[in-house]
Amino acid sequence: MEGPGGAVGLNPALEPVMEALHHLLAGGEVEVRVTRRGHPRLVQELRQRVDDATREVNELQRVAGCTLSTTV
Known part of the structure; x- marks a missing residue:
């Protein structure tokens, strides 16, 4: 937005x-x-953020012992 x-x-x-x-x-x-590639380092940073968030939510679910979800 x-x-x-x-x-x-x-x-x-x-x-x-x-x-x-x-x-x-x-x-x-x-x-x-993709019609025009973005800045490679920024693309990698954004990809890393997704990977980190995925790993963190999986760890939170493991510790909590249940499925956690968020809806936006």
Whole structure:
């Protein structure tokens, strides 16, 4: 989300990604194609954040002894 107060919206470049995600979550099938690669170090950092968060939630579930979930 971006924009000034009262005019916040989704970055237009993300609209097709969100549309594809909605179809995937609704049982559809999607195809993704990167048309221009991002900054390699930033891409790796973002990938690492996903890996770290996944590892951490799995550890929390192991310690808690139950499944933890968050919905946004």
